[in-house]
Amino acid sequence: MSNPILDVRNATKRFGGLTAVNDVSFIVRRGELLGIAGPNGSGKSTLFNIVSRIPFGPTSGGIWFDGQQIDRMAPHKIAGMGLTRTFQKDVEFPDLTASETVGVAATYGKGLPRNELQGSVQQALDLVEFDPERRTMPTTELSVYQRKQLMIASALVMDPKVLMLDEPASGLTRPEISALEALLRKINATGITILLIEHVLSLLMAVSKRLIVLNQGALLSEGDPTEVMKDPAVVEAYLGTRAA
Numbered sequence: 001m002s003n004p005i006l007d008v009r010n011a012t013k014r015f016g017g018l019t020a021v022n023d024v025s026f027i028v029r030r031g032e033l034l035g036i037a038g039p040n041g042s043g044k045s046t047l048f049n050i051v052s053r054i055p056f057g058p059t060s061g062g063i064w065f066d067g068q069q070i071d072r073m074a075p076h077k078i079a080g081m082g083l084t085r086t087f088q089k090d091v092e093f094p095d096l097t098a099s100e101t102v103g104v105a106a107t108y109g110k111g112l113p114r115n116e117l118q119g120s121v122q123q124a125l126d127l128v129e130f131d132p133e134r135r136t137m138p139t140t141e142l143s144v145y146q147r148k149q150l151m152i153a154s155a156l157v158m159d160p161k162v163l164m165l166d167e168p169a170s171g172l173t174r175p176e177i178s179a180l181e182a183l184l185r186k187i188n189a190t191g192i193t194i195l196l197i198e199h200v201l202s203l204l205m206a207v208s209k210r211l212i213v214l215n216q217g218a219l220l221s222e223g224d225p226t227e228v229m230k231d232p233a234v235v236e237a238y239l240g241t242r243a244a
């Protein structure tokens with residue numbers, strides 16, 4: 001089997017007395033779609049933060065991406081190597097159009113020269129199936145789903161090997177979640193590895209090939225999604241608290 005694309009070893013992040021990520025180790029295989037679940041405050045976003053180093057790295061532990069140790073590397077270098085992420089809040093520049101928003105990511109994230117910019121931007125917008133007629137509209141006039149498409153396109157324009165998505169389904173309607181599911185499958189089928197944090201369990205279970213569950217900063221369970229969700233520790237810690 002080839003080397004993992006991402007290898008997280010004993011990663012810990014402390015904020016004063018709070019350990020948000022506690023000695024977490026896992027690997028991500030090339031091309032897979034790994035789901036990440038866990039109750040609110042279990043450390044999922046902090047895990048993305050310390051892997052991308054946006055805005056901070058781990059307190060201790062090592063992280064390897066595509067064979068290189070990245071836990072002390074500058075965030076823009078990590079992104080340039082092909083590890084990109086999205087945030088829970090949509091990226092939105094009120095004065096820019098949809099295409100210009102993705103252009104910002106292409107310019108600053110990938111350092112693309114002007115003559116290559118437009119082609120890459122339109123390609124990323126095509127991949128997320130963004131309506132061509134809305135590409136010149138200001139971002140403020142777009143729907144929640146269209147802004148999510150833009151957020152994903154802004155990550156894709158950086159030509160990632162790994163795409164880390166933090167709760168992309170939040171605020172979406174059922175039909176929009178179905179559209180997002182198809183989009184994630186399509187992106188993954190192009191060979192891009194995806195890490196997906198998601199509270200919408202139906203989506204997470206539908207697309208994840210493997211699942212990890214965090215609880216109170218620690219890795220609670222890992223493996224086949226259906227098996228993991230049957231794990232009594234997961235039922236108690238994750239489903240139990242959500243049902244409460």
Ligand SMILES: Nc1ncnc2c1ncn2[C@@H]1O[C@H](COP(=O)(O)OP(=O)(O)OP(=O)(O)O)[C@@H](O)[C@H]1O
Pocket residue numbers: 015018019020038039040041042043044045046047
């Ligand atoms: N910058 C920070 N400073 C201090 N504490 C933080 C910081 N970021 C996160 N935390 C704390 O770390 C813990 C884990 O938070 P995190 O946002 O990673 O959880 P999460 O699993 O992503 O939650 P959610 O599902 O609600 O998004 C929480 O207790 C949170 O309050």
